[in-house]
Structure formats: C-alpha cells, structure tokens
Amino acid sequence: MRELITTLANGQTFLANLPEVVLNIIFISLGAVVLTTVCAVLALVGVYMERKVSAHIQDRVGPMYVGGFHGWLQTAADALKLLLKEDIVPALADKKLHFFAPILVFGATLATFAVLPFGRHYVMSDMNIGILYILAISSLVVIGTILAGWASNNKWSLLGAMRSAAQVVSFEIPASLAILVIIMAVGSMNLGEIVNVQVGGIHKWLIWKFFPFNLLAFIIYFIATLAETNRAPFDLPEAESEIVAGFHTEYSGFKWAAFFLAEYANMFMVGVVGATLFLGGWSSPFGDFMNSGPFQIFWIFAKAFGLIFVQIWIRWTLPRVRVDQLMYTSWKVLTPFAFVAIIGVGFYMIL
Amino acid sequence: MEIPISYYLLLSGILFTIGVVGVLTRRNAIVVFMSIELMLNAVNLTLVAFSKQFNSLDGQIFVFFVMVVAAAEVAVGLALIVAIFRLKQTVSIDKINIMKW
Amino acid sequence: MSLFDVIFYLFAAFTLASAALMVVSKNIVHSAVGLLFSFFGVAGIYVLLAADFLAVVQVLVYVGGILILLLFGVMLTQRITSVDMRTGTLQLVPAILAVAGIFVILFRVIRTTSWNIVPEAEAQFIPTAEKIGYLLMTDFLIPFEIVSVLLLAALIGAAFIARKGT
Numbered sequence: 001m002r003e004l005i006t007t008l009a010n011g012q013t014f015l016a017n018l019p020e021v022v023l024n025i026i027f028i029s030l031g032a033v034v035l036t037t038v039c040a041v042l043a044l045v046g047v048y049m050e051r052k053v054s055a056h057i058q059d060r061v062g063p064m065y066v067g068g069f070h071g072w073l074q075t076a077a078d079a080l081k082l083l084l085k086e087d088i089v090p091a092l093a094d095k096k097l098h099f100f101a102p103i104l105v106f107g108a109t110l111a112t113f114a115v116l117p118f119g120r121h122y123v124m125s126d127m128n129i130g131i132l133y134i135l136a137i138s139s140l141v142v143i144g145t146i147l148a149g150w151a152s153n154n155k156w157s158l159l160g161a162m163r164s165a166a167q168v169v170s171f172e173i174p175a176s177l178a179i180l181v182i183i184m185a186v187g188s189m190n191l192g193e194i195v196n197v198q199v200g201g202i203h204k205w206l207i208w209k210f211f212p213f214n215l216l217a218f219i220i221y222f223i224a225t226l227a228e229t230n231r232a233p234f235d236l237p238e239a240e241s242e243i244v245a246g247f248h249t250e251y252s253g254f255k256w257a258a259f260f261l262a263e264y265a266n267m268f269m270v271g272v273v274g275a276t277l278f279l280g281g282w283s284s285p286f287g288d289f290m291n292s293g294p295f296q297i298f299w300i301f302a303k304a305f306g307l308i309f310v311q312i313w314i315r316w317t318l319p320r321v322r323v324d325q326l327m328y329t330s331w332k333v334l335t336p337f338a339f340v341a342i343i344g345v346g347f348y349m350i351l
Numbered sequence: 352m353e354i355p356i357s358y359y360l361l362l363s364g365i366l367f368t369i370g371v372v373g374v375l376t377r378r379n380a381i382v383v384f385m386s387i388e389l390m391l392n393a394v395n396l397t398l399v400a401f402s403k404q405f406n407s408l409d410g411q412i413f414v415f416f417v418m419v420v421a422a423a424e425v426a427v428g429l430a431l432i433v434a435i436f437r438l439k440q441t442v443s444i445d446k447i448n449i450m451k452w
Numbered sequence: 453m454s455l456f457d458v459i460f461y462l463f464a465a466f467t468l469a470s471a472a473l474m475v476v477s478k479n480i481v482h483s484a485v486g487l488l489f490s491f492f493g494v495a496g497i498y499v500l501l502a503a504d505f506l507a508v509v510q511v512l513v514y515v516g517g518i519l520i521l522l523l524f525g526v527m528l529t530q531r532i533t534s535v536d537m538r539t540g541t542l543q544l545v546p547a548i549l550a551v552a553g554i555f556v557i558l559f560r561v562i563r564t565t566s567w568n569i570v571p572e573a574e575a576q577f578i579p580t581a582e583k584i585g586y587l588l589m590t591d592f593l594i595p596f597e598i599v600s601v602l603l604l605a606a607l608i609g610a611a612f613i614a615r616k617g618t
Contacts, residue, residue, distance in 0.1 A: 354456070354457060354460050355567075356567050357562050357563070357567060358460070358464075359497070359501070360562045361559070361562055362464045362467070362468070362497070364555065364558040364559065364562060365468055365555070366467065366468065366471055366490075366494075367554075367558070368551055368554060368555045368558070369468070369471045369472060369474075369475055370471070370475075371550075371551050371554060372475050372547060372548070372551050373474065373475040375543065375546075375547035375550065375551065376475075376543060376544055376547045377475070379480060381480060381522060381525050381526055381529065382474075382475075382480060382483050384522065384525075385474060385483055385484065385487045385522060386474075386475065388487065388514070388518060388522075389471055389474065389487065389490060392490070392491065392494050392514070395494070395510075396494055396497060396498075399497075399498055399501050399503050399506060400501060402501075402503070403501045403502060403503070404567070408580065408583055408584060408587055409587075411503055411505075411506050411580065411584060412584060412587055412588065412592055414503075414506055415506070415509070415584065415588075416595060416599055418509065418510070418513045418514070419599045419602070419603060420599070420602070421513075421514075421518065422513055422517055422518060422603070422606075423602055423603050423605075423606035423607075424606075425517075425518045425521050425522065426521065426606050426607065426610040427606050427609055427610050427613070429521055429522070429524070429525040429610070429614075430609070430610035430611075430612075430613040430614035431613055432525055432529060433525065433528050433529060433613075433614050434613050434614060436528070436529040437616075442529045
C-alpha cells in the first residue's frame, strides 16, 4: 500500500501535484471501500457455499435457478431482497442502540480485515502488532451482540446475547493461548513476518514445527474459533429450538443482513488468520511454484475457504452441545491443552 | 509534534474531573464503578504523555500495571456488587449503608 | 494546524463528549456505551503518543474485558426485562462545588508548572511492543510476577464471592 502511494506520487500522474496528506486520505478511503466490498462479496460467497455444501451433505442440490449455472446468483438475490424489506423496530426497543448494535458488529468485523495479509504486498496496514490488534478488535463483536440483545427488549434476545457473550469470552482464552504458541515460535506479532518464515513449501508451515505442539495449537485454535463465530456445534446463542433466533430475533431487513454478513465475514476472517498462522498464509505449498503476485491471493483464499468448508462440514455432522458441555470444553479441555502446547514449545525452544 | 504536553495533561485533567463528578453524584454502584475506570484512564493518559515527553518507556510499563490492577479491581468489585444485590435486591449506594446485618 | 493537531482535537473532543455522556445519561447501558467510546478515544490518543502496544492493550483489556464484565454486572443486578432502567443522582450541588475545586487546582498546576521541555528526538515512530516486553522481563520482573499473583488471587476471590450460598 505504502509503495503504491509513493509510486503514484512520484509518477507523472495528476496525483503527483497533491500534498501527501490528501494522498494518504484518498488511499485510506479507497482501501476502506475496497475492503468493504471484498468483505461483503466474501460473505455472500460464504453463504452460497454453506447452502450448497449443506445441500449436498443432505443429498439435496440446493439453489439451482437464480442466475443460471447452479443458482450462483441466489445469495445476491437474497441480499437484494433483504435490502428492500421493511425495517421493523419493536415499539419498546431502545431505538438508538437497536440501530447502533449492528453497525458495531459489522464495523468491528470489517476493521479486522485491515491487517489481514492477502499477499506479500496486498495488505492494507502491515502493523507490527497485527495479531494482537485482531484479538482486540474482535472483542467488540461481543459488545455489539450484548447491546443488540438488550436493546431489542425481548427476553429471548437477551438470553441469546448473554449466552453468546459468555461463550465468546470463554473461548477467546484458548484461542489467544493457541495464537501465543505461534507468536513464541516466530518471535513476532506481525502477520507479514509470520508468513515470511513459512515461505518455501508445505514442509515449512508452522503447523509442523515443534511437532506435535503446534498441531495441537492448531486444533485448539480451530475449535475455539468455531465457538467464537457461534458456529455449530457451538451455536447455542442462535439455537432456534430453544431461544427463537438469539440476539437478532428482533432484527429485520438491512440490520439483520448486517448481522448475517458479519457472521460470515467473521468466519472468513478466522479462516484467513488460521491459514496465516499455521498453514503458510499466502505462500504456495509448492515452494517457488506459483508463488508470485496474484497467485498469493489465490492461495490464501483457497486455504481460508478450505477451513470454512471444514467448519460447514462440522456444522452438518455434529449435534449442538449443551451449555455445561460447552463450558467444560473451553475451561477443562482446551485451556489446559493450550497451556501444555505453550510449555511444550517453550521446552523445544530452550533445548 | 507541535501539541505541547500541557494539552494532554489538560485533557486528562478534564477526564479525571468528569470521573469525579460521576463518582460523587451517581446513585448506582455500577455507574460509580465506570466513573472510577474513567479516572484510572485519565491517570494512564498522563503517564503515557510523560513517557513520550521524557522519551522513556517506564511510564508505559506503569500504565500496564495500572491496567492489570484495574482488571483485578473490577472482577472483585463486581463480584461484591452481585453478592450485595443478592442480599439486598438493590445496588443503590445510598441504600447500602448499615454496615451490619 | 497540521493533520496531527486536527486528529488530536477530534479525539480529545470525542473522548470528553462520550465521558460526559457516560456520567450524564440516566440509562446504565447508555452509560456503558459512553464508556466504550471514551475508552476508544483514549486508545486513539495513545496512538498519537506513539504508544501503539498500549493502545491495543487498552482496547483488549478495557473494552474486551472490563466493559463486558460491567455489562454482565448490569444485566445481573437490574430488572432487565424493561429497557427503562433509570438511576438517579444525589448531592448534586456539593459535588459540583467539590469538583470545581479539584479542577481549578489541576488547571493551575498544569498552567503554572514549567514542564521540562526536552528537545524531541524527532518523530521517528518506533514499535514499543518489543521494548516493553524486554523491560518487563528485566527491570520490572518482580512487579510483573507480583501482579500476576494479584490477578490470580483476584480471580479466585471474585469466583468465591460471586458464588451462590457462600
């Protein structure tokens, strides 16, 4: 991004005449627009993928008509329909917070995209503490959820919100500990640097380093983020059979679409972070083969969507857990094992 | 950087004062708690400003410890508030004044 | 006025406005939202003060930890079934007087002290995370360990107090 700015500023374009402040503002806003679009489109792709994969797992075919080839325009049509729907706000709801909560959730999800590395040069802001930033910003989603549930003035919403908050806060701990393993192994919190040590083929991926502790950390990370994104089998906050639809029961139209998009964008974000930390990020699994420019974007998307596919697969395979089982998983299984992984990696590094 | 340190200190002073207003006037124990957090934040801001001014990281380390203590304080404090609520069905600080029961 | 100044004034105004919202608003959850914004404003000012690591930790600890805990506290101690949860104020006049006194003192101190203006080591931004980690493991190792014990004690104590039937 920086290089692009300086190249354009030094070039013979009309941009060369503008002061640097204006240039920065232009490029930051441009990047924001691009990321928003990417985020929304990816969420739509994710929804389509979910419907198709679940259909085939259940021996159906899923959407087939809209857009011709295998119903590829179905989710776009759904999104359009949602935008045209009436926006209903419950009479006794807290209007301001009811409006503000989806913005907070979607905005926080979008903000994490700013540091995701989609390629050696395709990163909006190459922050030196990128991974910590992602952890910090994603905790905002919890607050948005609580506010949404509370502002709806509906007991199912509130119950769903409290469940979601308790669940996400609990599972943040094993997820952060698993990430800590990688930070220890690399010695940097910069996502770009974490990928750089993994360039050069599948055998250099961090998941194989310090065997079996990094593998353990990856499994912990995957399960914990499954719970953090409220995916089955940890989808208690949205358990239809118990609490209607959880915190977004009272939302409709565009605001509901914002929650929905945020959920799928969050899945994608988690997939990209998992791929970046453990599976070599944008680097090609075949060494130098297909490792230039645009191929890097292809690889990171392939890895992320691979992880999303596994998430969907798990959703349609396992039944929902109970609340006590959920907390048991977090505190008595994942967290101790995460500590084992940290200590193990520590021993490896000293020896 | 053109903004002198006194501006940061002034900002932190106003923030601290707002926190004091909250502590002194609000009736709900949790809002009093939030105001205390605000005052801690104001103090942290001062420390970071001085850390920048004197080009040393000691101030930032101190802020780090303040944050840890604030987290511990909130955990214990909220546990106490919840326990009191269970006992007296209120968290209004002017109703929690008998010191024995 | 440079862009830096503009950003500083914006963040300062934002922080103060949301802090005022927190203190003034009658609804506890609105207070919590005000607090959320003012934490963010302070984090922004940390970034301006070149404390990048602390800014992120501020969001992580205050927003991700303390604020969520406070919201849980609100939900556990109020009649949450109604949106309308008002709380009153008390002793308004003496409080305002005392606060005005405090502010005047602070303001005088800030104005009259001649702050030791060292020439700036010019604004090359240096990442602080590594240095802070190094300092925590060397010069400040004992406070660091003590604080971790404090956290553990607070954790156990809070869990013990908040449990039913103790």
